[in-house]
Amino acid sequence: MKNNRRNFIKESLTIGAGLVISGAGSYASILDANRHTGSDSGLNIKESAMRFGLVTYQWGKDWDLPTVISNCEKTGFQAVELRTQHAHGVETSLSAAQRAEVKRRFADSPVTCVGYGSNFEYHNPDQTILRQNIEQTKEYIKLCKDIGASGIKVKPNNLPAGVPREKTITQIADSLNEVGKFAADYGLIVRVEAHGPITQELPNMKAIFDQVIEPNVKICWNSNPVDLNPPGIEGNFNMVKQWIGDTVHVRELTANDYPYQKLFNLLAGIDYKGWILLEASSTPADRISAMKGQLAVFKDLAAKI
Structure with a gap:
């Protein structure tokens, strides 16, 4: 049964139909439904x-789950990625009943639980530590399924000194293939954040994904300053665009140190239908007002595509 399900997911992703999420239909169908519920957003269909x-990450780290959902509703944010070890307390320690309650809260809200932002990483040369990260990833994949999330975010995070680059890249890719195969049995996406002092560089992400064979393992574009390194944002984007999944992390869209309009244009060029997720690190006095301001900038950028 599991193998048949995995094959179905692979075939669906291959033809671009999208990954089945929480039994609610294809990814494209979910996006269509979101368009209807968000018809007052001021944006056209495209x-x-x-x-x-x-x-x-920062703006919601001290909010419990009802507050996270409420503040997203107040500000017009349509989704949230729950970061690990934050005040919302959505962790594997939750009982089955508590997991069902988390799922119910999101089901009763227009806010989508996009997924879970873990810190699991697969570059460590210590095989015991590596195995712990892989097995814990699997436990959090089960949590994601139970709360109605569509995927889990993980990291490659480094290429350790003293270890051949190719060996670490293969280890990371092999680990992603293992957790990806496991996640496929739960209908979930593994989102690999372009993160870490070396692995955030897109040529290194490409080298990893050249060895990733599980189609539900995708890149989470992370809007890092190194994206602008030669050959520039367009060249780096094109290098990995075939693996970009359904989440993109951005910092404050009002910052002038990253070409967000160019990024939006590039995403539109690949017919991106995923989530733009604000991973803000500043400390505004009024986060609600700041969130509303960021949504306004998002709408403006989208309107200029």
Whole structure:
């Protein structure tokens, strides 16, 4: 049964139909439904293919789950990626009943639980530590399924000194293939954040994904300063665009140190229909007002595509 299900998911992704999420239909179908519920957003059909949400990285780190959902509702944010070890307390320690309650809260809200932002990484040369990261990833994949999330975010995070680059890249790819195969049995996406002092560089992400064979393992574009390194944002984007999944992390869209309009244009060029997730690190006095301001900038960028 599991193998048949995995083959179905692979075939669906291969033809671009999208990954089945939480039994609610194809990814494209979910996006269509979101367009209808968000029809007052001021965006036309093409622009509304990209949706705006929050990573609880800093702006939501001290909010419990009802507050996270409520504040997203107040500000017009349509989704949230729950970061690990934050005040919302959505962790594998939750009982089955508590997991069902988390799922119910999101089901009763217009806010989508996009996924879970873990810190699991696969570059460590210590095989015991590596195995711990892989097995814990699997436990959090089960959590994601139970709470109605569509995927989990992980990291490659480094290429350790003293270890041949090719060996670490193969280890990371092999690990992603293992957790990806496991996640496929739960209908989930593994989102690999372009992260880490070396692995955030897109040529290294490409080298990893050249060895990734599981089609539900995708890149989460992370809007890093190194994206602008030669050959520039367009060249780096094109290098990995075939693997970009359904989440993109951005910093404050009002910052002038990253070409967000160019990024939006590039995403539109690949018919991106995923989530733009705000991973803000500043400390505004009024986060609600700041979130509303960021949504306004998002709409403006989308309108200029």
